[in-house]
Amino acid sequence: MRATLMHKARDVRLETVADAEIILPTDAVIRITRACICGSDLWPYNDGPNRAGQAMGHEAIGIVEAVGSAVERLRPGQLVIMPFAYSDGQCLFCEEGLQTACIHGGFFGNGGEAGGAQAEALRVPLADGTLYPLDTAPDEALMPGLLSLSDVMGTGHHAAVCARVTPGASVAVVGDGAVGLCGVIAAKRLGAEQIIVMGRHAGRTELARELGATDVVAERGAEAVEKIRSLTGGFGVKAVLECVGTEQAIATSLAIVRSGGAIGRVGVPHYEALPETRLAFYRNLTISGGPAPVRAYIEELLPDVLSGRIEPGRVFDRTLALDDVAEGYRLMNERQSLKVLVRP
Numbered sequence: 001m002r003a004t005l006m007h008k009a010r011d012v013r014l015e016t017v018a019d020a021e022i023i024l025p026t027d028a029v030i031r032i033t034r035a036c037i038c039g040s041d042l043w044p045y046n047d048g049p050n051r052a053g054q055a056m057g058h059e060a061i062g063i064v065e066a067v068g069s070a071v072e073r074l075r076p077g078q079l080v081i082m083p084f085a086y087s088d089g090q091c092l093f094c095e096e097g098l099q100t101a102c103i104h105g106g107f108f109g110n111g112g113e114a115g116g117a118q119a120e121a122l123r124v125p126l127a128d129g130t131l132y133p134l135d136t137a138p139d140e141a142l143m144p145g146l147l148s149l150s151d152v153m154g155t156g157h158h159a160a161v162c163a164r165v166t167p168g169a170s171v172a173v174v175g176d177g178a179v180g181l182c183g184v185i186a187a188k189r190l191g192a193e194q195i196i197v198m199g200r201h202a203g204r205t206e207l208a209r210e211l212g213a214t215d216v217v218a219e220r221g222a223e224a225v226e227k228i229r230s231l232t233g234g235f236g237v238k239a240v241l242e243c244v245g246t247e248q249a250i251a252t253s254l255a256i257v258r259s260g261g262a263i264g265r266v267g268v269p270h271y272e273a274l275p276e277t278r279l280a281f282y283r284n285l286t287i288s289g290g291p292a293p294v295r296a297y298i299e300e301l302l303p304d305v306l307s308g309r310i311e312p313g314r315v316f317d318r319t320l321a322l323d324d325v326a327e328g329y330r331l332m333n334e335r336q337s338l339k340v341l342v343r344p
């Protein structure tokens with residue numbers, strides 16, 4: 001079969017590898033019907049993979065092809081959503097709905113034990129706990145929305161949940177990438193009244209408005225902080241969805257959140273320490289977040305995707321064949337594409 005491997009920075013290729021197969025009785029093998037490239041895939045694309053030949057991709061929907069002897073909840077032929085992390089569904093963290101902390105779990109496409117989803121097929125460990133099966137295959141037009149539930153929509157929702165977005169809240173979303181835009185969708189879905197998206201890419205902020213953003217702040221640094229204060233009666237927003245992960249993004253988040261407010265972090269942090277610890281203390285700030293337990297959120301978000309109430313599939317602005325996956329990385333890295341959907 002063919003799969004996407006990252007050899008070194010900027011060197012990502014579609015190659016022929018050994019077929020995905022059942023190794024453990026709890027495994028399933030899925031045929032990938034849609035996968036995509038994540039903003040977080042651009043970190044190894046620029047800085048180099050965790051190991052040479054890293055199998056890439058952690059977002060997919062697919063069809064179950066085979067199941068191991070201990071798999072009980074899945075059967076061949078089912079359409080499944082594959083969360084970016086695998087989990088047993090049984091440990092104390094899974095029971096609490098924090099599958100990304102599963103004591104037997106791990107992540108796809110990061111150079112670890114599990115393979116990558118930018119491929120024709122994939123072995124899924126702990127298949128019963130990991131995969132979310134759908135009873136019937138919905139309309140083709142809904143497939144991008146279903147795919148978004150494997151990561152970006154669940155991650156945007158996690159940012160909103162961690163930032164404690166409630167009806168009527170004022171919200172700022174730091175970042176206009178796919179997760180930021182899904183954060184806008186999530187904030188609106190949870191009833192936020194004011195949703196300020198921070199970004200300077202016109203096409204993306206325009207889409208953010210269509211998805212529910214009420215204001216756009218294109219400024220950066222001190223000017224951005226000033227603008228957000230002026231939009232919020234001088235105090236800043238109640239909730240910040242930090243969807244970038246850079247030092248500047250967290251610094252901005254701390255500067256625009258009001259006293260008693262909360263920051264939900266879902267951008268993988270590329271900084272060593274949280275700044276402004278005393279300020280955060282004296283202003284009673286909550287700083288929360290981490291890898292989203294998207295497996296837990298599928299249950300809640302799926303009905304709204306199926307009904308069309310939310311349209312997270314709109315974050316995909318380009319569809320490429322798996323053969324062109326390297327081109328997809330280039331397009332996203334050069335900001336010519338927001339998010340690339342890949343069809344094996």
Ligand SMILES: [Zn+2]
Pocket residue numbers: 087088089090091092093094095099101102103104105
């Ligand atoms: Zn678990």
